[in-house]
Amino acid sequence: MTFTGRISFELPAEFGHRDVTPEVAALVEDSGVRSGLACVQLVGSTGAVTTIEYESGALADLRRAVEQLAPADGHYEHNERWHDGNGFSHVRSALLKTGISIPILDGELQLGTWQQVIAINMDNRDRRRELVVVVVGDGDG
Amino acid sequence: MTFTGRISFELPAEFGHRDVTPEVAALVEDSGVRSGLACVQLVGSTGAVTTIEYESGALADLRRAVEQLAPADGHYEHNERWHDGNGFSHVRSALLKTGISIPILDGELQLGTWQQVIAINMDNRDRRRELVVVVVGDGDG
């Protein structure tokens, strides 16, 4: 069986983030899937989805790491061509990627206690971001 | 339902890339899956698959970022042991990973307008690379 859902929300520029675990878990519950997986995708080329312990320290540390990977004030050929100033956003998104898949057992997303699913807006402006979630697997029957 | 396909093509050394979105989308259409996901894998340990805006600026910027992650002219223990000179390729591939999964809704890959699926050859020589695609989900019925 296959179940699909969408989640959308506003996120601030540059590293606006949201713990989407409750919303993804609610979709899993709605799906009725007990064994399977949830495939989560942030639509677009300037965002990312990953997992982390959702507390301000770890989030600040991750932000600093991605700033080093692709500094916001660096030189980007994308910016030379398009003058939209978000070359760093594209690089960060391509490196972190925009999706993950998470196994489901006994109807539960298989995450650690201190492991949350986060959506990150890497763009240089506030954005409404959309997550698409597909749940595939077997129900109780 | 499950549908599988293979795509292969030649790519230049070091950062040869290809926008494989049309080929993956064609496989999704052939599959008849309307709700589900496409799991895309570049077979081998010196390539990568991710998404990016497929324009020369962003591609050049990503290339520079992965060059910083693992410089082609750096020192690698892999090269010391095997003398094939592609230690940087293995590191870049392990960091970016060789696959992604993309949700399908209404028969369409859930990507942004400026978000394409790219295959990258990270090896230090031209390579014929193979993508395996599995489409899982439900059809119209």
Added chain:
Amino acid sequence: MTFTGRISFELPAEFGHRDVTPEVAALVEDSGVRSGLACVQLVGSTGAVTTIEYESGALADLRRAVEQLAPADGHYEHNERWHDGNGFSHVRSALLKTGISIPILDGELQLGTWQQVIAINMDNRDRRRELVVVVVGDGDG
């Protein structure tokens, strides 16, 4: 059809790694799935799963690269708040991510000859780590 399994093992601190390909392949065989995918997740926020040529040189090179991404002796706000010293572990895990999905064709994981699935313990202490594997797809019938 959907098949689930768990694998657990001890790994040393900081970059303890294990080639889990044989165990994942055994679960795929047990599942009876011939066409589909295996979704592999290391549960927790201080580990990672990726693929690499499983030989000591490439592993040492990858270790050095992730050490540069998030040095073990760096300053982390996570450590300031929680005093557990594993801020670098969380950053490394969020960047590499804790899971991958691999296509299955003809009952075989679609990996290259020199491409293995590895689980990495990024934490600052030895850990028993658990992998959850979900196999989704079609059997022979």
